[in-house]
Amino acid sequence: MKKRLMLYLEIHQMSEKGFSVSHIAKQLKISRTTVYKYLEMSSDEAFEWVNSLSSRKKKLDSYKDWLVAWLQEYPHLSAAQMQDWLLERFPNFLVGESTMRMYVNQLREEYQIEKTRKAREYEAVVEQPMGKxxxxxxxxxxxxxxxxxxxxxxxxxxxxxxxxxxxxxxxxxxxxxxxxxxxxxxxxxxxxxxxxxxxxxxxxxxxxxxxxxxxxxxxxxxxxxxxxxxxxxxxxxxxxxxxxxxxxxxxxxxxxxxxxxxxxxxxxxxxxxxxxxxxxxxxxxxxxxxxxxxxxxxxxxxxLKPVSYLLSNESSNESSLTRNVNKDNTIIYKSNRYSVPLGTYRPKGLNTVAIEIYDDQNNHKQLIIKRNHSGEVLAKHRLEIGKGKLIKNRNHGRDRSKGIQAYKETVIRQFKNTELATTFINKMMDSYPRYKRDQLDILQKATIEYGEFIDEALRKCIDEHLLSANDFSDVSKYLSKIKDELQPLNKSNVHRDKPQNIEVEKRSIRTYTEILGGVMS
The missing domain is CATH 3.30.420.10 (Ribonuclease H-like superfamily/Ribonuclease H)
Known part of the structure; x- marks a missing residue:
C-alpha cells in the first residue's frame, strides 16, 4: 500500500518538473501505461484505489497459513519451491509463477521474513544437437x-x-x-x-x-x-x-x-x-x-539411439540383487511394486530377499523372488515395463483357500512370543465369533503399522484383559505416540504414576507447521 502511494507521488512530482511520460517510465522502471494511469488519478482517487487493493481477496489467501508457516520455518525457501509443495499437496492448484512470487514477497514484507540467499554459480550454455x-x-x-x-x-x-x-x-x-x-x-x-x-x-x-x-x-x-x-x-x-x-x-x-x-x-x-x-x-x-x-x-x-530392454551382463548379474520387503509385503524393482505372500515381512526379523530375472518360453521377462539366493521361491511375476504399478498375485492376500486358521497362523508369526499371541488371538476370536476375520484384519494392520510396539502391546492387553483387536490397535498406537515423550522422563527416573511438577515446554514454530500439515512428508 505504502509503495503504491509513494509511486503515485513520485510520478506526479516528476511530471510537475516537466519530465516526459517515457522518461518517467524509464527512470522508475515501469510501463508508460502505468504512468498514464497514475497521472489521471487525483490524490483522493489514488488513496481509495490503494485501500481497495489491500481489502481485495487474493487467489492465494486460502493457502496463506501454509505459506507463512513454511517461510517462518525455512526462510530461505523460494517461491518456486513453495509453489511445487502446494502442487504436491493440492494437485488441482493452479496459479502463475509471477503471481506466486508477488504474493510470497508481500508475505515476507508483512511478516518481516528476510530471505537468506545462497550463492549462485555462472552457467555457460552450449547448445548441442538433438540426441547427441x-x-x-x-x-x-x-x-x-x-x-x-x-x-x-x-x-x-x-x-x-x-x-x-x-x-x-x-x-x-x-x-x-x-x-x-x-x-x-x-x-x-x-x-x-x-x-x-x-x-x-x-x-x-x-x-x-x-x-x-x-x-x-x-x-x-x-x-x-x-x-x-x-x-x-x-x-x-x-x-x-x-x-x-x-x-x-x-x-x-x-x-x-x-x-x-x-x-x-x-x-x-x-x-x-x-x-x-x-x-x-x-x-x-x-x-x-x-x-x-x-x-x-x-x-x-x-x-536417441534405441536400446534393448536389458543388457546381457545385467541379466547375468541380476542373481546378486537383493531387495528389502516392505511392511505391506511388497518389494520394489525398477519403480514398480511386486507382492510377496502375506506374512513375509517380519517386524523384528531379516527382511531381505533375493531376486532374479529370466526369459520364459515366450521370451517374456519374469521376476523371481526368493528367500535367499539358494532358498525357496516366494513369488513369480511377469516383469512390468511401466513405472509406478503394483503387480500382485491373487494368492498373496488373505489365504481364502485355507480359511480363518491359516490367516490366524499368519498373524501369529508377526509376534516374538507366538505362544502368548496364540492365547490372545484365541480369546479374541472366542469373544467375537461372528467377526473373526474382521478382528484378524485389524490385528494384522496394527502389526504392520506399529511393528516395534506389538509385543509390548500384547503383554499389556493380556494383563489388562483387553481382548479386542481394536483395543490392541489403540494400545499399540498409544505406545508409539508416547515413546518420545517418555524417554526424557525415564532418564530422570520419574515414575509415571506419581504426579510431578513439570514445566510446560514452549512450542516451536515447527509445532504449528505440523498442525497445519507440516512440510512435504
Whole structure:
C-alpha cells in the first residue's frame, strides 16, 4: 500500500518538473501505461484505489497459513519451491509463477521474513544437437526424518543437453559402480533411448585416471561402455563450462526438490522425486531455453539411439540383487511394486530377499523372488515395463483357500512370543465369533503399522484383559505416540504414576507447521 502511494507521488512530482511520460517510465522502471494511469488519478482517487487493493481477496489467501508457516520455518525457501509443495499437496492448484512470487514477497514484507540467499554459480550454455549428448553427475544431501533424526542421501542426476530433460535416482548409501551402471540403464529406459556421447566428471566410479586425454576406465564400467557403445567425454578439473548444465541440475534437485523435505524411506523418496520431475523438474520453463523440457524432449526423443530392454551382463548379474520387503509385503524393482505372500515381512526379523530375472518360453521377462539366493521361491511375476504399478498375485492376500486358521497362523508369526499371541488371538476370536476375520484384519494392520510396539502391546492387553483387536490397535498406537515423550522422563527416573511438577515446554514454530500439515512428508 505504502509503495503504491509513494509511486503515485513520485510520478506526479516528476511530471510537475516537466519530465516526459517515457522518461518517467524509464527512470522508475515501469510501463508508460502505468504512468498514464497514475497521472489521471487525483490524490483522493489514488488513496481509495490503494485501500481497495489491500481489502481485495487474493487467489492465494486460502493457502496463506501454509505459506507463512513454511517461510517462518525455512526462510530461505523460494517461491518456486513453495509453489511445487502446494502442487504436491493440492494437485488441482493452479496459479502463475509471477503471481506466486508477488504474493510470497508481500508475505515476507508483512511478516518481516528476510530471505537468506545462497550463492549462485555462472552457467555457460552450449547448445548441442538433438540426441547427441547427455551429462551425468552425483550429489549429496542431508534430510530430516519424521523422528527428527538426520540421514545422508546420495543421488545421481542425468540431463539431455539439448532438451534439458532430467532423470534422478537416490540411494541411502554411496553409489557403487554397479549402482551407476544400473542407474544408466534405468535412465535409458526412462528416456526411451540413448545419446551418442555422455559427459562425466573425473569420478572414481567410472575412471581410474586420465593422462593427456587417454582415459583409463574402471574394468566394470569399461565393459559396460563397450557393450552400449556410447562415447565418453571427461571434464577437466575446474572446468564448469563443460558440464554446467548438469551442475545446475544437481543444484536444482537439491534446492527445489530435496531442500527441507521430510524423508521416510528411500523407495518413497524415489517415487516422490519421479513425481516432482513430471510436475516441476521437466515441466517448468527452463531459464536458458525458455521452453519446457518435456515439450522439447518429445522431439529429441526421436533422435536417441534405441536400446534393448536389458543388457546381457545385467541379466547375468541380476542373481546378486537383493531387495528389502516392505511392511505391506511388497518389494520394489525398477519403480514398480511386486507382492510377496502375506506374512513375509517380519517386524523384528531379516527382511531381505533375493531376486532374479529370466526369459520364459515366450521370451517374456519374469521376476523371481526368493528367500535367499539358494532358498525357496516366494513369488513369480511377469516383469512390468511401466513405472509406478503394483503387480500382485491373487494368492498373496488373505489365504481364502485355507480359511480363518491359516490367516490366524499368519498373524501369529508377526509376534516374538507366538505362544502368548496364540492365547490372545484365541480369546479374541472366542469373544467375537461372528467377526473373526474382521478382528484378524485389524490385528494384522496394527502389526504392520506399529511393528516395534506389538509385543509390548500384547503383554499389556493380556494383563489388562483387553481382548479386542481394536483395543490392541489403540494400545499399540498409544505406545508409539508416547515413546518420545517418555524417554526424557525415564532418564530422570520419574515414575509415571506419581504426579510431578513439570514445566510446560514452549512450542516451536515447527509445532504449528505440523498442525497445519507440516512440510512435504
Amino acid at each position: 549428448q547427455m551429462q551425468v553427475d552425483w550429489g549429496e544431501t542431508r534430510q530430516k526424518t519424521n523422528n527428527k533424526k538426520e540421514v545422508k542421501l546420495y543421488c545421481i542426476c542425468f540431463v539431455l543437453s539439448h532438451s534439458r530433460y532430467k532423470y534422478v535416482e537416490w540411494k541411502n548409501r554411496p553409489f557403487t559402480t554397479r549402482d551407476t551402471i544400473r542407474a544408466h540403464e534405468n535412465a535409458f529406459q526412462y528416456y526411451g533411448g540413448m545419446p551418442e556421447e555422455i559427459v562425466y566428471d573425473q569420478d572414481h566410479l567410472i575412471t581410474v585416471s586420465e593422462n593427456a586425454g587417454d582415459i583409463l576406465l574402471t574394468g566394470e564400467f569399461q565393459a559396460y561402455q563397450k557393450q552400449r557403445k556410447f562415447r565418453i567425454y571427461l571434464c577437466r578439473k575446474a572446468d564448469p563450462e563443460s558440464k554446467g548444465k548438469i551442475e545446475n541440475v544437481v543444484k536444482y534437485v537439491k534446492y527445489n526438490f530435496a531442500d527441507s523435505r521430510i524423508f521416510s524411506t528411500i523407495e518413497n523418496w524415489n517415487e516422490r522425486c519421479l513425481k516432482w520431475l513430471k510436475r516441476t523438474g521437466n515441466y517448468k520453463v527452463h531459464n536458458g531455453t525458455k521452453k519446457r523440457p518435456a515439450e522439447v524432449f518429445l522431439l529429441e526423443k526421436q533422435h
